[in-house]
Amino acid sequence: MTVDIDIGHRQDDFELDVRLSAPAGLTALFGPSGSGKxxxxxxxxxxxxxxxxxxxxxxxxLVDTGKSIFQPPYRRRIGYVFQEGRLFPHMxxxxxxxxxxWFSRPGEKAxxxxxxxxxxxxxxxxxxxxxxxxxxxxxxAIGRALLxxxxxxxxxxxxxxxxxxxxAEILPYIxxxxxxxxxxxxxxxxxxxxxxxxxxxxxxxxxxxIATVGPTAQVMQSLNLLPAAALAEAxxxxxxxxxxxxxxxxxTALRSRAGLFRVPRLNLAIGxxxxxxxxARDVIVATSPPRDLSAINMLAGTIAExxxxxxxxxxxxxxxxxxxxxxxxxxxxxxxxxxxxxxPVHAVVKSVAFDGGSLGAPLRITxxxxxA
Amino acid sequence: xxxxxLTSPEWTAVxxxxxxxxxxxxxxxxxxxxxxxxxxxxRFWGKTIxxxxxxxxxxxxxxxxxxxxxxVFGRKGLVGGFLADHLGIVFSFRWTGAALAxxxxxxxxxxxxxxxxIEAVDRxxxxxxxxxxxxxxxxxxxxxxxxxxxxxLAGMILTFAKAMGEFGATITFVSNIPGETQTxxxxxxxxxxxxxxxxxxxxxxxIAVVIAMAALVASEWLAQRVGRRIGPE
Numbered sequence: 226m227t228v229d230i231d232i233g234h235r236q237d238d239f240e241l242d243v244r245l246s247a248p249a250g251l252t253a254l255f256g257p258s259g260s261g262k263x264x265x266x267x268x269x270x271x272x273x274x275x276x277x278x279x280x281x282x283x284x285x286x287l288v289d290t291g292k293s294i295f296q297p298p299y300r301r302r303i304g305y306v307f308q309e310g311r312l313f314p315h316m317x318x319x320x321x322x323x324x325x326x327w328f329s330r331p332g333e334k335a336x337x338x339x340x341x342x343x344x345x346x347x348x349x350x351x352x353x354x355x356x357x358x359x360x361x362x363x364x365x366a367i368g369r370a371l372l373x374x375x376x377x378x379x380x381x382x383x384x385x386x387x388x389x390x391x392x393a394e395i396l397p398y399i400x401x402x403x404x405x406x407x408x409x410x411x412x413x414x415x416x417x418x419x420x421x422x423x424x425x426x427x428x429x430x431x432x433x434x435i436a437t438v439g440p441t442a443q444v445m446q447s448l449n450l451l452p453a454a455a456l457a458e459a460x461x462x463x464x465x466x467x468x469x470x471x472x473x474x475x476x477t478a479l480r481s482r483a484g485l486f487r488v489p490r491l492n493l494a495i496g497x498x499x500x501x502x503x504x505a506r507d508v509i510v511a512t513s514p515p516r517d518l519s520a521i522n523m524l525a526g527t528i529a530e531x532x533x534x535x536x537x538x539x540x541x542x543x544x545x546x547x548x549x550x551x552x553x554x555x556x557x558x559x560x561x562x563x564x565x566x567x568x569p570v571h572a573v574v575k576s577v578a579f580d581g582g583s584l585g586a587p588l589r590i591t592x593x594x595x596x597a
Numbered sequence: 598x599x600x601x602x603l604t605s606p607e608w609t610a611v612x613x614x615x616x617x618x619x620x621x622x623x624x625x626x627x628x629x630x631x632x633x634x635x636x637x638x639x640r641f642w643g644k645t646i647x648x649x650x651x652x653x654x655x656x657x658x659x660x661x662x663x664x665x666x667x668x669v670f671g672r673k674g675l676v677g678g679f680l681a682d683h684l685g686i687v688f689s690f691r692w693t694g695a696a697l698a699x700x701x702x703x704x705x706x707x708x709x710x711x712x713x714x715i716e717a718v719d720r721x722x723x724x725x726x727x728x729x730x731x732x733x734x735x736x737x738x739x740x741x742x743x744x745x746x747x748x749x750l751a752g753m754i755l756t757f758a759k760a761m762g763e764f765g766a767t768i769t770f771v772s773n774i775p776g777e778t779q780t781x782x783x784x785x786x787x788x789x790x791x792x793x794x795x796x797x798x799x800x801x802x803x804i805a806v807v808i809a810m811a812a813l814v815a816s817e818w819l820a821q822r823v824g825r826r827i828g829p830e
Contacts (some may be wrong), residue, residue, distance in 0.1 A: 231694050270728050270729075271727075271728075272724050272728070297727070297732075298727040298728050299727045299730050299731055299735075299736075301727075301728075302730065304728070305725065309721075311719075311721055311722055311724075311725040313725075313726070313740060314722075315743045315744060323738075325729035327730075328731055328735065329730050369729065375727075399765075452796065507790070533699075544613050597734075
């Protein structure tokens with residue numbers, strides 16, 4: 226189950242030249258505005274005809290300009306969740322959801338129930354889109370795309386028009402979708418927080434070209450390849466598991482391969498999996514185990530690499546039991562401490578550096594389940 | 598009450614007008630939809646000319662339109678002759694000709710109304726429908742058509758009202774034959790030409806006003822109803 230793209234397309238003064246293979250899971254197309262993300266998904270969907278190249282989904286050729294193959298969008302079976310929802314205003318939520326099923330071989334009825342349940346939109350079915358909130362509209366739009374029996378799903382900044390509360394409302398659904406369905410998802414975003422939390426693969430797009438592509442944790446480390454605006458948010462992405470809750474101090478302990486993290490209390494059951502992002506600018510480096518320090522997250526490791534990043538800063542990649550944690554320091558500090566590759570160090574992170582934007586995956590769990 | 602009672606020829610004129618206006622509206626709808634769609638969405642040579650021809654009856658003196666209809670659709674006209682010989686359809690001096698004249702005169706209003714509503718449709722919704730598997734025909738039937746319904750209804754009502762009032766082109770093309778081509782306006786005109794016709798003219802005028810008002814109210818009501826169904830977005 227993959228989406229393979231190899232296309233070139235010129236639009237006005239902008240040139241898109243992309244070669245990319247999106248595997249199962251969620252592939253984030255990440256880059257600043259105007260880097261060609263939307264043009265690329267429009268080409269996959271068939272809304273734009275590329276000047277040259279091929280688009281292949283699960284082995285079926287949708288576009289091959291060399292052989293004059295161009296499947297129109299309605300024959301592609303590619304679900305598309307648009308930034309602005311684009312629900313049909315003259316239909317109810319139910320009619321919107323079932324629209325795609327008129328045209329595809331209808332799957333079993335349970336599928337509809339499952340998607341409605343997954344997205345929590347059971348109470349909205351008889352309403353008109355005009356009366357829904359932004360977050361509700363986007364959930365219905367996701368459901369409509371899923372129920373059209375798609376071979377792949379495209380999401381073009383589905384959260385961009387929503388405020389933080391609404392985003393937090395939808396993110397868990399997209400995570401569940403990524404983990405429960407087998408169709409590849411191509412997700413356009415310019416938000417590091419969203420990408421770090423959702424993506425299994427990240428492709429960084431800059432000026433119409435792929436700057437880098439790889440597993441999320443790896444790409445989030447390659448600071449010099451990320452767009453300038455994203456640098457402040459970049460850093461290590463670690464998979465963790467909830468180990469314990471500390472009710473007295475309102476903290477949660479998360480166990481990762483790199484070590485233990487204490488973060489502000491998460492509403493999650495013991496054993497739940499959480500993806501966390503450790504921003505490079507939040508990491509302090511100490512050459513000996515620090516004492517008399519307020520920060521409580523300390524990870525022992527060795528310096529794997531020191532990368533000058535231009536200007537005053539340098540990125541220190543620290544190998545903590547196999548996981549890489551990146552620290553962004555001044556070059557002055559690097560010289561003062563005499564840091565060099567192979568040296569054992571301690572990476573220190575303040576607990577309060579973790580916030581909603583850097584912690585993933587809270588599923589809906591009640592307080593009683595937590596206490597049990 | 599006797600004053601209100603329509604004489605038989607007056608009643609005939611009212612009935613004829615309703616029939617002519619209804620046929621004119623319904624028969625011109627498919628053409629109106631097609632041309633409005635072409636003008637709103639199409640990119641082809643001669644679009645400006647087509648637009649001009651459609652709007653011509655709006656600006657020409659009705660008598661000129663009627664005369665042109667006579668030339669083209671008359672028994673010896675290019676199209677009229679062909680239709681009469683091969684399909685047995687005769688327009689000149691028949692009620693069908695009155696319907697044709699009414700349709701031609703109302704056509705610009707219908708096309709204009711539908712064209713504006715097509716141009717107002719969010720094409721991104723149509724793109725969304727196509728990604729969900731709808732072919733262009735289905736996109737039109739399930740998305741475009743329901744969204745332009747208010748425009749279509751408004752166009753039909755305007756055409757109907759125009760057809761009820763059409764006088765100049767009708768009388769030029771098909772004359773003023775009681776029971777065949779004497780529509781409500783023609784009947785009023787005839788009544789005003791005779792000394793004893795005032796009462797009849799008043800009665801028919803009253804009916805014309807009532808029908809026109811009903812059409813306007815109906816169009817307003819339909820627009821609101823459809824508007825509410827589609828809801829704010």
